[in-house]
Structure formats: C-alpha cells, structure tokens
Amino acid sequence: MGATETRQQIVEAADQLFYENGFEATSFADISKAVGLSRGNFYYHFKTKDEILDAVIALRIANTQAMLDEWEEAASQPAERIRSFVHIxxxxxxxxxxxxxxxxxxSNELAKLDHVAKDDAVKLFILFREWLARQFIALGRKADADKLAMHVLMRSQGVATLATAFRDEDFIRREVEDIHAWLDAHCPAAAEASQPNPRQHA
Incomplete structure (x- = not known):
C-alpha cells in the first residue's frame, strides 16, 4: 500500500473513531491499532492528533459536497433535494x-474544548445551510430562505439528539414526515412538486 493510500486509511479510521468515541477520547494508539500501523509508521503521516482532525474535517467537507452535488443531479425539483437532506x-x-x-x-465537542478547529467543524453546517437556502430560493422564498434553511437544520439536529437519547426509530420516522408536511405548508411549490402528475397516469 502506498503512502497516499495509507494516509487515507488513517483519516477514514480516525473519522470513524472520532464519531463513535469522540475526538478527545480517541488516542493515537486507538487510530494506529485500527489501521494496523506501528507508531513509527503512523508518525510518518501525522505528527499530532490535531493534524488528523484537520484531515478528518476536510474529508467530511469533501464527502458532504459530493453528496450535495449528487442530490442536485438526481432531483430536478428543489423540494425533492430538501427531502433528500431530511431523509438522511x-x-x-x-x-x-x-x-x-x-x-x-x-462541533459541540470542539466548542466545549474551545479547540482551534471548532470554526472549521462549523463549516459543515454552513455548507448545509447555504445549500438549503439555495433550494428555498428556487422555491420562491428568497426573502426568508436562510431562515427556512436554519429551521430545517434545527429540526434535523433536534431529531438526531432525541433519537440518540431515546433510541426510538418510530420517533425519527414521525418527525421526518412532520418536516415534509412543514415544507409543503410553507412552500406551496414544494407541495405541488410532491403531487403526482395526472398526465403520467392518463
């Protein structure tokens, strides 16, 4: 395995461990063990955990952008793109x-730690916020597009937090349906887009 592939493997392993265990609780030893590297070989690629964190955030941003681009290509209607976000x-x-x-x-952990990378982590939220706002603009809600985008972000984060606390899958499904209903109520164009085209059934 080449140096580039090894580095990518380290970043992907760290990404998973930071998510499952938290950044602060994850050690160099945890990451090197997950990848199967000796400490010496590990340090060849990364000297500090903060360097790995920067690479993990960059990976998440790249993956998120690729996902948003995929949604853009897969759905012609902005409402369907927003529903793709909610369906996550x-x-x-x-x-x-x-x-x-x-x-x-x-983002929450780095903010509590007052870590230097906390603003970089927030860029993931900004990416979603700006993308959602563009979808609401396309739905004719230019004046309050950012407000609506923030509401969707807030709802999704709230659902995720309570889902972790209660481990209730039915709750997640109910809330997703409620967000869909909210979208239809606040954006008539979204409701129209969700209705079947009579010509398709003629």
Whole structure:
C-alpha cells in the first residue's frame, strides 16, 4: 500500500473513531491499532492528533459536497433535494441512535474544548445551510430562505439528539414526515412538486 493510500486509511479510521468515541477520547494508539500501523509508521503521516482532525474535517467537507452535488443531479425539483437532506435521518437512523449526528457531535465537542478547529467543524453546517437556502430560493422564498434553511437544520439536529437519547426509530420516522408536511405548508411549490402528475397516469 502506498503512502497516499495509507494516509487515507488513517483519516477514514480516525473519522470513524472520532464519531463513535469522540475526538478527545480517541488516542493515537486507538487510530494506529485500527489501521494496523506501528507508531513509527503512523508518525510518518501525522505528527499530532490535531493534524488528523484537520484531515478528518476536510474529508467530511469533501464527502458532504459530493453528496450535495449528487442530490442536485438526481432531483430536478428543489423540494425533492430538501427531502433528500431530511431523509438522511432515516437512512442513518442506526448510527444516529447509537452516536448522534456526526456533524453536531463534533462541533459541540470542539466548542466545549474551545479547540482551534471548532470554526472549521462549523463549516459543515454552513455548507448545509447555504445549500438549503439555495433550494428555498428556487422555491420562491428568497426573502426568508436562510431562515427556512436554519429551521430545517434545527429540526434535523433536534431529531438526531432525541433519537440518540431515546433510541426510538418510530420517533425519527414521525418527525421526518412532520418536516415534509412543514415544507409543503410553507412552500406551496414544494407541495405541488410532491403531487403526482395526472398526465403520467392518463
């Protein structure tokens, strides 16, 4: 395995451990053990845990951007793209119930630690916020697009937090349906887009 592949493996392992155990509770030894590297070989790629954290945040941002781009290509209607975001709660329900939202948990932990990378972690939320706002603009809600985007983010984070606390899958599904209903109520264009086209059934 080349140096680039090894480095990527380290970052992916650290990403998983930071999510499951937390950044502060994860040690160099934990990451090197997960990857199967000696300490010497490990230090060749990363000298400090903060360097790994920077790489993990960069990986998450790149993966999130790729996911948003995929949603853009897969759905022609902005309402369907927003629903794709909300549906993450169901797609990742098992992980969320076990460990919470990866974006929220990392941001909260780094904020509590007053870590220098806390603002970088928030960039993941900013990425979602700006993307959601663009979808609401496309739905004709330019004046309050950011407010609506923040509401969707708030709802999704609240659901993730309570899902972790209560481990209730039905709760997640009910809340996702409620967010869909909220979207239809606040954006008539979204409700129209969700209705079947009569011509398709003629």
């Amino acid at each position: 709660l169901i797609m990742n329900k098992t992980k969320i119930m076990a460990h919470g939202c990866p974006v929220g948990t990392l």
